[in-house]
Each structure stands twice: as structure tokens, then as C-alpha cells.
Amino acid sequence: MCGYLGEISFETIDKDSIINSNKRIECRGPDSKRIENDKIEDIHYTFIFNRLSILDLTSEADQPMRSLDGKSIVLFNGEIYNHMELRAKLESKGVKFRTKRSDTEVVLNGLKEMGDDFVHELRGQFAIAYFDLQKRNLMLIRDRLGQKPIFYYLDKEKIIFGSNLLSIKEKSNKSKISEEGLREYLEKGVIQSPNTIYEKINKLKPAEIINISFKKNEIKKKSKIYWNPEDFIDEKTFIDDEFFNLFSESIHLRTQADVDVANFLSGGIDSSSIAKNLNDNGNNLNTFSVRFENSKYDESKWSRLVAEKYNTNHTEVDLKIDISYDKVNSILSILDEPYSDPSVIPSYLLCNAISKEYKVAISGDGGDELLGGYQRISNSLLKKSKLQNMLPNLYSLYPPFLGSGANLTKFSNDIAKAYSTYLYDEKFLNYLGIESNKSAFETQIRNLNISDYKKLSIMEYNLFLSEMMMLKVDRTSMSNSLEVRSPFVDHKLVEYVFSHQPSYFNIGNPKKILKEYLLDDFGSDFTNRSKMGFIFDLESFIYSNKNLINDNLDSLDIGIEKNVFSYFSKFKTRINANRIWKLLVLSSYLTK
Structure with missing residues (x-):
């Protein structure tokens, strides 16, 4: 498991700036660091890799790794659990290896031999950057379930890619906040790929392959999804x-x-x-x-x-x-x-x-x-009584400071509405003056032509x-x-x-x-005991640090009211602590 940062450009690359931006990634791989800086025809490239040595601890397994013929380079963050089986298959086809146990070289040789079809053979977690120097093509690959990240910035002259969003922001000098990304964070507590908090910087989706071709003075992008649980x-x-x-x-x-x-x-x-x-x-x-x-x-x-x-x-x-x-x-x-x-x-x-x-x-x-x-799955699937099904009608009367209203809307017999209430807090968004996309999420659930249980399971994988x-x-x-x-x-x-x-x-x-x-x-x-989440005493932390947090939120310049802490601390509940926490995380992030 490791971390990397790379740039491929028609222009000369500032090597010092990529080294500086890599500092945020070094924690991912403290065992060794290697830089590759070169040029092929009119293309400049600089790759920097930070290695956490787990398989094949020798320096031969360090990255960036070149193929034996020198025509391709791989940067690979993750682990391929079936690498020995895949190595044997490749060796049976006459493929040569320099290492004994490196899963990185298996990825390198597999992609060189089979192209992106090889990704279907991989069992593991991975974020791969494979550069074919001869074809002038960069292939970015993310694992099926989104375990390892890849971010990238792309314009007419270059692509910058790597394991850390802030590193990409610093190297690309693109720090304008995305209004849609901000809205999505305040709604979900996360920004779903391919979006990020920054305009023009993206994140690969789970199971996505992106090919970036460097033609003569032109960059072309193609993408596809290679795996879908549906x-x-x-x-x-x-x-x-x-x-x-x-x-x-x-x-x-x-x-x-x-x-x-x-x-x-x-x-x-x-x-x-x-x-x-x-x-x-x-x-x-x-x-x-x-x-x-x-x-x-x-x-x-x-x-x-x-x-x-x-x-x-x-x-x-x-x-x-x-x-x-x-x-x-x-x-x-x-x-x-x-x-x-x-x-x-x-x-x-x-x-x-x-x-x-x-x-x-x-x-x-x-x-x-x-x-x-998750209890939200069982609760959403339970058939509600006529009396319970009337409770969602009281939702419009429910004030935001009392909570999200989920204790009412969870009793809907509309499975999409009942389930979405566990993931969306419309009361909080309405107070902040932000429009919710909850109805679109519910429509997405209803449009799945499968059993109700598997509908919700798909949504758990796609989002949570x-x-x-x-x-x-x-x-x-x-x-x-x-x-x-x-x-x-x-x-x-x-x-x-x-x-x-x-x-x-x-x-x-x-x-x-x-x-x-x-x-x-x-x-x-x-x-048979009740399930407990892996959480800490958030209520005590939020309400015992009122002054510090209030000062922090007052400096949050995103167009929300300044009295948000006092409003949501009228009732010192966990849901209100979570709301304040969401804003505190955002404020902490935007000061970086």
C-alpha cells in the first residue's frame, strides 16, 4: 500500500513543485521514495512514488516500475491478493519477471500483455496508473468497490493525478470551491465521485477506467465502468x-x-x-x-x-x-x-x-x-401499520432544532422514502437554505427493477x-x-x-x-445483543467545546447564518451534535 503523484504534460514540468505537493502523500509510503523525471518526444512526465513495503521487500519491487523493455511504467497503490496465481498464468504465456513476489510487476506485465481486460483478473484493492510510452497513453484504474482513491486534474496541456486531493489542488493551483460539491457535502457528509470539493478536479468512480491519450498537441479522454453489482x-x-x-x-x-x-x-x-x-x-x-x-x-x-x-x-x-x-x-x-x-x-x-x-x-x-x-435496511422493509403510516404527514410541522424528522418519515410504506430518511437530513438543509436532491435519490431506488431488499443493498454499495x-x-x-x-x-x-x-x-x-x-x-x-456503531461521545465533545466551535463556525464563509450553533444546541441531542460536527469538519477543511 502506497501513495503517488504524477504529471504528464506538453509543457516543461516544475519538478520542485511536484516534490513539495507530494509531502501530503509521504505518510502513505514512508519506507522508500522514488522519482522518475523524463521526456519522450514532446511529452514531459514526472512521477513520484512513496512505498509502504509489504510484499517483496526488496528494492527491485520499488516504484515507479518500468517494464523489462522500458516501454511502460506503472504506479500502483493497493494489494492484489491473487498475484501469485496471476503471475503463474502470465509466466505460462512466456512473460518474464525480474522480481519473485511483487504484485506490482504482475499488474505491470498483465496490463502490458492483456490491456485493460486484465483488470477483470484482479482480486484486491487498487488505484493504478499505467503509462504506455510507445502508445502515448495513460490508463487510470480504480478498484471495484472504491477502496483506494485516484484524483486528477485535466486540461488541454496536461494531466496531474495522484492519491491525495489536496496534493492535486496544490500542484494544479485550482482551489476554487465547487458550489455543487459544497451542496453535496452539506447534504450527504461526503462528495460522491466523480465530483470533489474543487472545480475541475475529479475523482475516479469505483470500477472506472480512464484512458488519456496524448496525440500531437491534443489530449483525449475516454472512460468506462468495468464492473457493476447490478x-x-x-x-x-x-x-x-x-x-x-x-x-x-x-x-x-x-x-x-x-x-x-x-x-x-x-x-x-x-x-x-x-x-x-x-x-x-x-x-x-x-x-x-x-x-x-x-x-x-x-x-x-x-x-x-x-x-x-x-x-x-x-x-x-x-x-x-x-x-x-x-x-x-x-x-x-x-x-x-x-x-x-x-x-x-x-x-x-x-x-x-x-x-x-x-x-x-x-x-x-x-x-x-x-x-x-444495518437497522435502516430492516426498518425500511418492515410493513407499517395504518397509524404508523400517518406519522410522515406530521413532518412538515416538525421544527429543525428538534431533529431531522426521521422518527416520523421512517414509518412511510414507501420504501424509498423510509430508507432515504436515514441518509438525508432535509430539515438541516432547509435551515441552511440549500436544496436537497433527496427526491432524485428516491427515484433512483424506485427505478431499480429488482427485489426491495436488493434495491437497498445496491444503494448501500453505490453510496455508503x-x-x-x-x-x-x-x-x-x-x-x-x-x-x-x-x-x-x-x-x-x-x-x-x-x-x-x-x-x-x-x-x-x-x-x-x-x-x-x-x-x-x-x-x-x-x-443477539443490540448492534453498536464505532463512535465516540460526540455530544460531550460538541457541547463542552461550545465557544471554540462557535468561533470556528463564525469564520465559515459559505453563506449560512452565524447563529447556527446556538440554534442547533437548543436541544443537546446527538442529531444536532452531528449537524454541528458536519460544519466543524468543513470549517477545519477549508482552512487547510
Whole structure:
């Protein structure tokens, strides 16, 4: 896992400026740094790569990596879990390798041999830049589920691309805020690809390939999506053994490394299922969990139970209630694009603790999206009574300072309306004077011609997992030079659940299949307890730092009222704390 920055241009490139812009990326790869600066005919190019060495620790595996014939170059951030299998296939075709175990060289030679068809063979997480010097073509490729980012700026003279949005902004000198990006952030708490907070800077979509061809004094762009979970929708019979075989394979592939591997262990169903699988297959586990001082958010009792059951080498990281304002601001500074999920804070602190001893950690992220584990899925699918279905009619009377009104609109029998209320806060937007796109989101759900459960699952992958969850995992881990691998975020598993009947889903007992898997080891008290999110005591932080936050928000020049803090602190609830937090994150970001 690494980070890179590159520029290809018809004009001379300022090498010093690209080195300076790379400073934000160095945390992604502190083990080595290599720069390639050259020219071919009328094209100048400069690439800088920061490596976190995990597979093939030799310098031969450093990047940027050139092909043996010198005609192509690759910059690759990520891991290809099936690289040895793909290497064998390429070698059987006569392809030569200089390294013994580098997955980077597998990517380089595979793309050189097969073109972009090779991407269908890759099983992993990746953000790839492949430059064919002979064809004068740059290919940018993002993994199917959006685990690794690629940003780019393109004009008539050049393309600047890389792993960090702020680096692209600095190198391109394009810092004008996008009004649409700003609106989208205030609506969703994230800006969905291909947009960013800056005009003229874009982010590749998940499963997108962009080809940039440098013709004579002309740059042409083509893009395509090479994978879509909707393409796999079917109603085959779901077989538990088939699912668990894929699950075991996915976990095993993610243990492959030339360094030691750790495990996140929240004590929840997902991370505990991974721990059980690893233990049952003879692995020794190094586990990490957070212990919250506030018992309302603490699951350390359960993670400790799992650690004891599987005799893991377990570490607990303490998170106190009174986390300082300066500490929170310091953590927010890692975000190269605005993102409002407050679980960034505990996620960063846990990654930081793990990174002191390990370079790689396995997480349980993606289990809820894969198996319908979120309460919003079950609640949206539940049939409402006539009385409950009348509650949404009171929404227009509900004042914004009381909350989002989701406690009313979630009772709609319109599944699209019920589901969208968990992701959109129209009351907050209306107060800020911003128009919501919630109706378009609901229309998108209704237009899917599949079962209601799979409609919502598709939306979880299109928005929540790929645009939100994976952003958090990537930034909080890579800012600590830690690679996170998520077995549930595996396209083979995703294809399996979408192509089979959802018999694994029980509306009253989410993730039943994993609970039954764990039942013999832990009993029903463990498996049937209420789900807890990975969050910290946001209310205490927001309302105990009123003056500091209020001053911060007063400096936020985006056309909103100055009394926003006092208005939304009339009722000191979590929803209002989340609203203030969203603005605080934006204010912190815009001062960078």
C-alpha cells in the first residue's frame, strides 16, 4: 500500500513543485521514495512514488516500475491478493519477471500483455496508473468497490493525478470551491465521485477506467465502468457452505504478506467472525480494540471475550470522554476531502496504535453492506401499520432544532422514502437554505427493477460503502502508514450475494448467518445483543467545546447564518451534535 503523484504534460514540468505537493502523500509510503523525471518526444512526465513495503521487500519491487523493455511504467497503490496465481498464468504465456513476489510487476506485465481486460483478473484493492510510452497513453484504474482513491486534474496541456486531493489542488493551483460539491457535502457528509470539493478536479468512480491519450498537441479522454453489482442480480439458491468457502478464501488471501498482520476486533459480529475463521484455520491472532471510557459506547467486554476465547495477543486502546479540541482538530487534518462521519476519530486512534507495531491489519468493514446488517435496511422493509403510516404527514410541522424528522418519515410504506430518511437530513438543509436532491435519490431506488431488499443493498454499495466507509478506512489507516484489508469487501463475495436469493437475511435478526456461525463459541447473549456503531461521545465533545466551535463556525464563509450553533444546541441531542460536527469538519477543511 502506497501513495503517488504524477504529471504528464506538453509543457516543461516544475519538478520542485511536484516534490513539495507530494509531502501530503509521504505518510502513505514512508519506507522508500522514488522519482522518475523524463521526456519522450514532446511529452514531459514526472512521477513520484512513496512505498509502504509489504510484499517483496526488496528494492527491485520499488516504484515507479518500468517494464523489462522500458516501454511502460506503472504506479500502483493497493494489494492484489491473487498475484501469485496471476503471475503463474502470465509466466505460462512466456512473460518474464525480474522480481519473485511483487504484485506490482504482475499488474505491470498483465496490463502490458492483456490491456485493460486484465483488470477483470484482479482480486484486491487498487488505484493504478499505467503509462504506455510507445502508445502515448495513460490508463487510470480504480478498484471495484472504491477502496483506494485516484484524483486528477485535466486540461488541454496536461494531466496531474495522484492519491491525495489536496496534493492535486496544490500542484494544479485550482482551489476554487465547487458550489455543487459544497451542496453535496452539506447534504450527504461526503462528495460522491466523480465530483470533489474543487472545480475541475475529479475523482475516479469505483470500477472506472480512464484512458488519456496524448496525440500531437491534443489530449483525449475516454472512460468506462468495468464492473457493476447490478449485473450479477439473480435468484439462485443460496448455499451456506458456498458462502463460507468464499468467506474463508477471502480471509486467507488477505493474510498473505511479508510482514506480520494484526486484526481489528470490535467484539461485533463481523470482526468476531473473521477472528473465529482465522483461529479455526490455525492462525495466531494479534488483535486490537478500543475501550471507551463512556460505557454507552463501550464494547470492550465483548472484544475481550473473543480475545480470550481464541487466545489472541490482545491490545486495548483507551479513548477518554474528554478528548481535547486540539486533538480532534489534529485528526481532522488528515482528511484530504471533507467527510463528516465522527467515527473517523476512534478509527484514527486505533489505526495509530496498531501502526506502532504492524503495517497490515484485517478489519470487519463491509459485513453490514454484504449481509443487510444495518437497522435502516430492516426498518425500511418492515410493513407499517395504518397509524404508523400517518406519522410522515406530521413532518412538515416538525421544527429543525428538534431533529431531522426521521422518527416520523421512517414509518412511510414507501420504501424509498423510509430508507432515504436515514441518509438525508432535509430539515438541516432547509435551515441552511440549500436544496436537497433527496427526491432524485428516491427515484433512483424506485427505478431499480429488482427485489426491495436488493434495491437497498445496491444503494448501500453505490453510496455508503464505496463513497463513505472506504474513504474513512483509507484515510485513517494510511495517515498512519497502515494497510487495512477487509475480507467482506471482496467482489467475489459481493457477486455471490447479489446472484443468490437473500435467504441469509432475516428482517428481525440481521446477519443471522454469521450469528449462527458464532453461536457455539459465544452463546445467544453475545450474538443477539443490540448492534453498536464505532463512535465516540460526540455530544460531550460538541457541547463542552461550545465557544471554540462557535468561533470556528463564525469564520465559515459559505453563506449560512452565524447563529447556527446556538440554534442547533437548543436541544443537546446527538442529531444536532452531528449537524454541528458536519460544519466543524468543513470549517477545519477549508482552512487547510
